[in-house]
Amino acid sequence: MSPLVLRSARPEDLRAVELLLTAEGLPLQGVAEHLSQFLVAERGSAILAAGGLEVYGTSGLLRSLVVHPEAKGRGVGAELVQRLLERAAADGLRVLFLLTTTAAEYFPRFGFTRIDRTGLPPELHASEELRGACPASAVVMQRHIGR
Numbered sequence: 748m749s750p751l752v753l754r755s756a757r758p759e760d761l762r763a764v765e766l767l768l769t770a771e772g773l774p775l776q777g778v779a780e781h782l783s784q785f786l787v788a789e790r791g792s793a794i795l796a797a798g799g800l801e802v803y804g805t806s807g808l809l810r811s812l813v814v815h816p817e818a819k820g821r822g823v824g825a826e827l828v829q830r831l832l833e834r835a836a837a838d839g840l841r842v843l844f845l846l847t848t849t850a851a852e853y854f855p856r857f858g859f860t861r862i863d864r865t866g867l868p869p870e871l872h873a874s875e876e877l878r879g880a881c882p883a884s885a886v887v888m889q890r891h892i893g894r
């Protein structure tokens with residue numbers, strides 16, 4: 748089997764990323780707009796995983812982490828999160844947030860902790876994922892960068 752390669756997303760990856768997200772019931776709002784800050788994992792010509800950042804000043808939103816069922820449980824999600832954390836640090840972000848209804852138990856291993864939704868900084872309210880794409884019941888998590 749050919750290796751799984753992580754790389755920055757390109758405009759032509761949008762449809763494949765959207766298909767992965769749709770299959771897992773994750774929101775598509777804002778994905779096209781922020782695709783340049785997404786990473787994908789590719790085997791051959793198949794996109795098997797994705798995850799991205801939305802950047803608002805020194806705050807960011809980690810979003811759309813998704814792994815195709817055939818690639819789950821092999822550390823692909825973890826590698827994507829690590830690479831997104833590295834990218835966030837390299838881009839000078841101070842703090843990352845995420846919203847999840849499905850994986851609140853997955854992210855603590857990467858240093859994310861739960862916070863109250865009121866702890867989200869005002870600049871993140873520009874995010875389409877935050878503005879209604881994710882239910883108000885979603886768990887909000889935070890991780891500081893570079894400490």
Ligand SMILES: CC(C)(COP(=O)(O)OP(=O)(O)OC[C@H]1O[C@@H](n2cnc3c(N)ncnc32)[C@H](O)[C@@H]1OP(=O)(O)O)[C@@H](O)C(=O)NCCC(=O)NCCS
Nearest residue numbers: 771812813814819820821822823824825847849850852853
């Ligand atoms: C969550 C997800 C990205 C993890 O990716 P992955 O490549 O399968 O995960 P990894 O191989 O890095 O890690 C596997 C570990 O995570 C755990 N895990 C996987 N999904 C989990 C979830 N939803 N909640 C809690 N733990 C989870 C596994 O039980 C496994 O635990 P172990 O290390 O103790 O054996 C993937 O399962 C997925 O696409 N889920 C559906 C979409 C989703 O919920 N995304 C998050 C949106 S914010």
